[in-house]
Amino acid sequence: MAAGGAERAEQFIDHETAASPTDHRDLRLWLRLLTLTTLVESEIRGGLRVAFDTTLPRFDLMAALHKTKAPLTMGDLSRRLMVSNGNITGVTERLVEEGLVVRTRSKEDKRTQYVELTAAGRTEFERMAARHEQWIAAAFADLSDAEATKLMELLGKAKASVRRNLIAAREGQTQ
Amino acid sequence: MAAGGAERAEQFIDHETAASPTDHRDLRLWLRLLTLTTLVESEIRGGLRVAFDTTLPRFDLMAALHKTKAPLTMGDLSRRLMVSNGNITGVTERLVEEGLVVRTRSKEDKRTQYVELTAAGRTEFERMAARHEQWIAAAFADLSDAEATKLMELLGKAKASVRRNLIAAREGQTQ
DNA sequence: CCGGGATAGTTTAAGTTTAAAATAACGCTG
DNA sequence: CAGCGTTATTTTAAACTTAAACTATCCCGG
The missing domain is CATH 1.10.10.10 (Winged helix-like DNA-binding domain superfamily/Winged helix DNA-binding domain)
Structure with missing residues (x-):
C-alpha cells in the first residue's frame, strides 16, 4: 500500500470481473x-x-x-x-x-x-x-448528460420489467 | 393479501418513488x-x-x-x-x-x-x-438486445467513473 | 356490543455484515 | 538465525436484516 502499486493488476478483481465470457x-x-x-x-x-x-x-x-x-x-x-x-x-x-x-x-x-x-x-x-x-x-462525474439520461431511461425500463416479469409473476403464481 | 388487491395503488411506493422532482x-x-x-x-x-x-x-x-x-x-x-x-x-x-x-x-x-x-x-x-x-x-425480459447492450455499456462507464472519481480519489487523498 | 379478521408495531431467532483486534505463519534483512 | 514487518485468517462486538410469531388495537357485521 505504501509501496507504489506494483500489484495493481490484481486489485480490481470483483464479483463481475470474475465472470467468465460464456455467461x-x-x-x-x-x-x-x-x-x-x-x-x-x-x-x-x-x-x-x-x-x-x-x-x-x-x-x-x-x-x-x-x-x-x-x-x-x-x-x-x-x-x-x-x-x-x-x-x-x-x-x-x-x-x-x-x-x-x-x-x-x-x-x-x-x-x-x-x-x-x-x-x-x-x-x-x-x-x-x-x-x-x-x-x-x-x-457519476464521467457520464455526460445524454448518457445519464439514457441510463435513467434504461434503468426505468428494467425496473418495470422486474415488476412485471419477476415480482408480479411470482405473486400471481397459484392464486 | 387473500382479498383481491384493492389497495394496489399504494403498494409500489419505494425509496425512489418517494424522491421529489427537484432532486x-x-x-x-x-x-x-x-x-x-x-x-x-x-x-x-x-x-x-x-x-x-x-x-x-x-x-x-x-x-x-x-x-x-x-x-x-x-x-x-x-x-x-x-x-x-x-x-x-x-x-x-x-x-x-x-x-x-x-x-x-x-x-x-x-x-x-x-x-x-x-x-x-x-x-x-x-x-x-x-x-x-x-x-x-x-x-430483464422486457429489454431488447439493443437496450441490454446499451445498458451494459453505460453501467461499465459508470463503474469506471466510480473507480476513478470516488474510490481512487478517496484513496489518494492525503498520501 | 361483541366476536373475529385485519392492521401497526414489537419481539425473537438465526444469519449476515463490518471494522478492529488478535493470532499465526511467512520471509527478509542484518 | 533472530527479529520484524507483512500477510492470511479468525475472533469479537456491535449493528443490521429477515421471517415468523406475538401483542395490541381497530373496525366491521350481525
Whole structure:
C-alpha cells in the first residue's frame, strides 16, 4: 500500500470481473449492476462512518423523514425503505437514543407511531446530505448528460420489467 | 393479501418513488440504480429461501467456487465477493456444516485455507444456478438486445467513473 | 356490543455484515 | 538465525436484516 502499486493488476478483481465470457446476456447485466451498486454503497457506508460516525440505514431513515418534511409512521418508513418492519423498530430506537428523531403515539389510532426529525436531527442530516450528494456526484462525474439520461431511461425500463416479469409473476403464481 | 388487491395503488411506493422532482440528476440516478438492485436482490433472496432453503451469501460463495472450477482461498473469496474476510469465515463454516464445501490447509503456506465444492455442493449449486438464471432472465425480459447492450455499456462507464472519481480519489487523498 | 379478521408495531431467532483486534505463519534483512 | 514487518485468517462486538410469531388495537357485521 505504501509501496507504489506494483500489484495493481490484481486489485480490481470483483464479483463481475470474475465472470467468465460464456455467461449469458442477462446474467452479465445483473452482475454488472450488482457490482456497481455494491461499489458505490460501500464507499458511502465508509464515508458516513468516517465523516459522521453513522451508518447507511440511519442516514436512509433520516433522508426519508427529511424528504417528506412531515412525520411518517413506522409502516411508512418500512415501505419506503423497502425493509421489514422489525428492522425499522431497531434503527429508529438508535436514532431516538442519539436524539436525532422522536417517536410519538397517534391519538386517533393507538397502534400507530409517528416518527419525525428533531431540530438536531434536521441540522445533522443536512450536513450529511450535502456531503452525500458530493460523493454521488463524484461517482457519476464521467457520464455526460445524454448518457445519464439514457441510463435513467434504461434503468426505468428494467425496473418495470422486474415488476412485471419477476415480482408480479411470482405473486400471481397459484392464486 | 387473500382479498383481491384493492389497495394496489399504494403498494409500489419505494425509496425512489418517494424522491421529489427537484432532486439533482446524479442523486435520482443513484436512487433508481439502488431501487432496481434492491428489488431484484430481494426477489432472489426469497426465491433461494423458498425453493432451496438457502441464502444469497451462500449461493454467491458457491457461485464463485463453481465459476473458477478450482479451489479458492478465503482471501480470494473475500476479494471476489467484495465482503470482509471475517464474513467469509462464517459463511464458509455453515457451508461446511451442510457438506457443500470443504476446507483444506495448504501444505506450502500453513496460513492459507483452500475452499472447494464437494460433489454434493456442485450438484446442488447447478440445480440452484439453473433456477437463478431463469429469475434473472425473467427480470430483464422486457429489454431488447439493443437496450441490454446499451445498458451494459453505460453501467461499465459508470463503474469506471466510480473507480476513478470516488474510490481512487478517496484513496489518494492525503498520501 | 361483541366476536373475529385485519392492521401497526414489537419481539425473537438465526444469519449476515463490518471494522478492529488478535493470532499465526511467512520471509527478509542484518 | 533472530527479529520484524507483512500477510492470511479468525475472533469479537456491535449493528443490521429477515421471517415468523406475538401483542395490541381497530373496525366491521350481525
